[in-house]
Amino acid sequence: MHSFRPTVLLTALAASCGLVQAQCPSVWTDVAAELKTTFIDSSGNCNDDARAAIRLAFHDCFPGACDGSVILADECTDRGENTQMIGICSTLGTMASNFTVGTADLIQFAAAFGIASCPGLPSIAVKVGRTDSSTANAAGQMPGANDNATSIVAAFAAKGFTSTELVALVGAHSAAKDLNGNGLDSTIDDLDTNFYTETAAGTAPASLNSDISMSNSSETKADWNTFGADASSWADAFVPAMEKLSLLGNDASSLTDCTSVITAAFA
Numbered sequence: 001m002h003s004f005r006p007t008v009l010l011t012a013l014a015a016s017c018g019l020v021q022a023q024c025p026s027v028w029t030d031v032a033a034e035l036k037t038t039f040i041d042s043s044g045n046c047n048d049d050a051r052a053a054i055r056l057a058f059h060d061c062f063p064g065a066c067d068g069s070v071i072l073a074d075e076c077t078d079r080g081e082n083t084q085m086i087g088i089c090s091t092l093g094t095m096a097s098n099f100t101v102g103t104a105d106l107i108q109f110a111a112a113f114g115i116a117s118c119p120g121l122p123s124i125a126v127k128v129g130r131t132d133s134s135t136a137n138a139a140g141q142m143p144g145a146n147d148n149a150t151s152i153v154a155a156f157a158a159k160g161f162t163s164t165e166l167v168a169l170v171g172a173h174s175a176a177k178d179l180n181g182n183g184l185d186s187t188i189d190d191l192d193t194n195f196y197t198e199t200a201a202g203t204a205p206a207s208l209n210s211d212i213s214m215s216n217s218s219e220t221k222a223d224w225n226t227f228g229a230d231a232s233s234w235a236d237a238f239v240p241a242m243e244k245l246s247l248l249g250n251d252a253s254s255l256t257d258c259t260s261v262i263t264a265a266f267a
């Protein structure tokens with residue numbers, strides 16, 4: 001005889017009628033606890049692992065889909081644009097095995113967690129349920145630090161992003177360091193708008209030529225100055241653009257929302 005499980009039945013019925021969302025699997029609460037000790041240093045600031053995780057989300061998604069291939073197909077070790085992230089690729093690859101979660105999901109979850117760890121922005125929504133792939137994406141698709149605004153705008157347009165979304169996303173460099181450890185703005189632990197104003201004024205400790213070009217090109221300059229002058233306009237543009245990036249190549253309607261796990265970890 002079948003055991004009758006009314007809760008399961010009702011949950012399934014409600015879900016199929018669109019009444020409730022699937023619950024975020026509880027393992028993500030354990031992942032969040034480990035990321036908290038991994039990303040936040042003893043003085044409460046976000047650390048280099050948090051910065052690298054934010055960047056890794058971009059590098060996994062942009063060449064094709066957010067599919068974990070940056071780790072699973074060794075794009076991290078094989079491609080020059082990723083070698084600064086070998087450490088975080090290794091950490092997150094091991095963590096995905098330890099917790100038995102998807103690699104693509106963990107990369108995006110870790111980026112959202114990194115964004116929550118470096119103060120300045122509201123939480124971004126994060127979903128899980130992506131399909132992992134160990135097939136490498138075509139090489140040569142990442143924009144480079146010496147590319148100009150025109151070519152970066154075109155590269156983002158080819159992936160479905162407007163120049164405004166591009167300028168908003170690159171504000172993640174507000175929490176970035178260069179190879180010498182210098183910040184791309186003076187407030188490296190914060191996701192704030194000093195990156196925009198200091199890059200445009202030439203007063204940042206270090207700047208990428210790509211960012212200087214975007215601060216000063218007719219295609220991107222207006223958005224650059226708007227975000228530099230108004231933190232809430234940057235947040236309003238960054239959050240949906242980062243959420244869009246985190247879903248590239250995936251069907252969002254089939255994914256499960258785990259945003260509450262991140263907000264709970266910082267409550």
Ligand code: HEM
Pocket residue numbers: 048051052054055058084143144145146147152169170172173175176177178179208210242
């Ligand atoms: C638009 C074109 C972009 C270019 C050319 C670019 C290039 C770079 C480069 C070269 C670095 C390393 C800094 C150095 O070694 O001097 C870097 C760091 C970083 N990038 Fe980008 N990036 C771009 C867009 C983005 C986007 C869209 C995001 C995230 C949404 C992002 C997030 C980061 C972060 C967080 C770091 C810091 C990593 C760390 O300090 O370990 N970047 N980027």
Ligand SMILES: *[C@@H]1O[C@H](CO)[C@@H](O)[C@H](O)[C@H]1NC(C)=O
Pocket residue numbers: 034091092094095098
């Ligand atoms: C993975 O699990 C092993 C064995 O428990 C542990 O030593 C290691 O620190 C874990 N690594 C990560 C990144 O969670």
Ligand SMILES: *[C@@H]1O[C@H](CO)[C@@H](O)[C@H](O)[C@H]1NC(C)=O
Pocket residue numbers: 147148149150151
């Ligand atoms: C931008 O870079 C592209 C590709 O390298 C080049 O063809 C173009 O002339 C550059 N444009 C400007 C304004 O420098």
Ligand SMILES: *[C@@H]1O[C@H](CO)[C@@H](O)[C@H](O)[C@H]1NC(C)=O
Pocket residue numbers: 202212216
């Ligand atoms: C910005 O662009 C203008 C016009 O192309 C140029 O004269 C100026 O030198 C540039 N400034 C910087 C900081 O690159």
